[in-house]
Amino acid sequence: MESNANTLMHDYIEKMTLDEKIAQLIQLAVPFFEGAEGGGLITGPMASLGITEQTVRNSGSVLGMAGAQEVINVQRTHLENNRLGIPLLMMADIVHGFKTIFPVPLAIGCSWNLELAERSAEIAAKEASVSGVHVTFAPMVDLVRDPRWGRVMESTGEDPYLNSEFARAFIRGFQGTDLTSDKDRVAACVKHFAAYGAAEGGRDYNTVDMSERQLREFYLPAYKAALDEGCEMVMTSFNTVDGMPATGNVPLMRKLLREEWGFDGILISDWGAVKELIAHGYAADESEAAYRAIQAGVDIEMMTSCYAKHLSELVEKKEVDESLIDEAVLRILTLKQKLGLFENPYRAADPEREQEVVFCEAHREVSRELAVKSCVLLKNEGVLPLQPQQKIALIGPFAQSSDLLGPWSWTGSKDDVVKLTDGIKRKLSQSAELLVADGCGIEEATEEQWKEAEAAAQAADVIVLALGEHSDMSGEAGSRANIQLPEVQLELIRKAKLLQKPIVVVLFNGRPLDLHGVYHEADAILEAWFPGTEGGNAVADLLFGDANPSGRLTMSFPFSVGQVPVYYNAFNTGRPQGAEDAQVRYVSQYLDIPNEPLLPFGFGLSYSKFDYSDAKLSSDLITVDQPIKVTVKLTNTGTVAGEETVQLYVRDISGEVVRPVKELKDFKKVTLQPGESSEVEFVLSEEQLRYYHADLKHHSDAGAFSAFVGPNSQQTTQLSFKLVK
Ligand code: GLC
Secondary structure, three states: OOOHHHHHHHHHHHHOOHHHHHHHOEEEEHHHHOOHHHOOOOOOOHHHHOOOHHHHHHOOEEEOOOOHHHHHHHHHHHHHHOOOOOOOEEEEOOOOEOOOEOOOHHHHHHHOOHHHHHHHHHHHHHHHHHOOOOEEOOOEOOOOOOOOOHHHHHOOOOOHHHHHHHHHHHHHHHHOOOOOOOOOOOEEEEEEEOOHHHOHHHOOOOOOOOOHHHHHHHHOHHHHHHHHOOOOEEEEOOOEEOOEEHHHOHHHHHHHHHHHOOOOOEEEOOOOOOOHHHHHOOOOOHHHHHHHHHHHOOOEEEOOOHHHHHHHHHHHOOOOOHHHHHHHHHHHHHHHHHOOOOOOOOOOOOHHHHHHHOOOHHHHHHHHHHHHHHOEEEEEOOOOOOOOOOOEEEEOOOOOOOOOOOOOOOOOOHHHOOOHHHHHHOOOOOOOOEEEEOOOOOOOOOHHHHHHHHHHHHOOOEEEEEEEOOHHHOOOOOOOOOOOOOHHHHHHHHHHHOOOOOEEEEEEOOOOOOOOOOOOOOOEEEEOOOOOOOHHHHHHHHHOOOOOOOOOOOOOEOOOHHHOOOOOOOOOOOOOOOOOOOOOOOOOOOOOOOOOOOEOOOOOEOOOOEEEEEEEEOOOEEOOOOOEEEEEEEEEOOOOOEEEEEEEEEEEOOOOOOOOOOEEEEEEEEEEOOOOEEEEEEEEOHHHHOEEOOOOOEEOOOEEEEEEEEOOOOOOEEEEEEEOO
């Protein structure tokens, strides 16, 4: 018995003409609806896409519109001109906050705090929903191993397990448990399916090519986790997968996503990705592009018009069965129904409530808390925390910068940002003076800038250098081949070093950097990423010890870009360095740099000192029915309370295919007072030992394993056990 809702949707489809159905598959951006917010006629650049005003009036969704009154006006105009009164879906990129901007997702990943990640998505959804948004194009869960790629800032890192946990947390936050009744939530759209983060050379939109086993083992788990958590939509990725662009890839989209995984929600293309099938050399023209995409099950074409211009002809020529159109329309109408748009097309859009909910103090406090938890202390040789009575020279292009929101923060405002100067000034005692100077720009410098900075530095007890990348040096199309700080900033560090005063570097950046010229020169380094609206307060909280750094890297910092891709869960190779019979030369190594990253996955320092002892297993045998416990004693031997992220890794010593030297399987966040100890316990099950075999079957094998427990992926205590089947 079909639900009433489904019957209703089928009724609509029965009544719709073919052109009206096809128009539902079109997503256009705000300019196509300009004028409509005033209730006027829709104008917009229709000629650019060669579509008619009628197509706009019948289109199914809008990209990038937010603002309660604007959405109400556009929706009202739309309904007045849509024959069957089918409402628009309002979709937008609300990736790490709406008006209250949170740290970029790579920073949130470094918090290893799933509860706060969920809370940030819940707040983003509440602010977006009251502003008229129905769907967010998030979370982005692409696994990343190449910091040259600008969009690593949008990911939570290089580990499939941790990315999966964050994917689930974000879906819970965005969608809640009942999208129909909870109007403070929005539908989520996991992206970019699939493996966009593996673009060759770290160059955006570039080719991705890997075995299906590699794809399933490392790159697919987080998308699957998002869908298992109930994510409503999926967005295609720009890249090829096995020689076929994702947006036209039938094996990936029909066979795996729809048939194997059972996903029956909306699949939307990325911007222009349907038409780009031509540039890929996968379609001869827009008609074939439309054909390829609809065959792959792409329900909505974003911002190009291959569907609008060619689908009806393909149906008339019986090259495309109308049932494919109907199933796409049904998915779109079903989401509109689930969101309650047929009952109330304005959903939660409410100009009055928008004023009180959006950017409220409570939301900003959560942003500050998450920013504090997301920063990672990379080095500290007795310099931090700072003291309020110290004379501080705050120098650098980010000293007074409001560019702390990072990419994908278009609904936020830099005017709202708490700058680092603001944050530090609030920490200083009345008598203390903060000396502030730019010292240089992000990529340019003048002699005057340095002179002013030199004077400030000379007069100070400690120099805080606020350095980094401007936010469009990462993000989409923000790939860099050189991932060092710009030369003028390295020069600033060299000049400051000559003054022989303590130097603290605070980094604002969207990717792991090559820290040549920074790491050895600074006495302390705090990685702040793009910390969001409350960035200045959060960084100041950490610099002055009002908060204790607890962030841990979820993406390796390479020794140099020559190492890239470098990641912790790599294979051992047949000639690993340090093997007992290893020769000096003929091993897997570089002649000029080490193999290990400068700073590994899981790394982060604290103002506390954590000691690990008594690591042990409850048994050295694990079976399908009998998990084992891994325990370790953790002691805070420092002088301040702190939070440690205890990490559990496993290695399958010998598999049917080679297995990574370590794989993260669990983690526990533990807060301890000075002198306090705690026994940290993990339960390890046979299920966590399963992997994709050469035949793509997913199961474990009997044999020897190692368990590792410790503060990061390099500093661990090793324990041995066997799986018996
Ligand atoms: C962009 C991005 C995608 C985003 C979409 C809509 O090209 O790749 O992440 O959601 O367009 O803005």
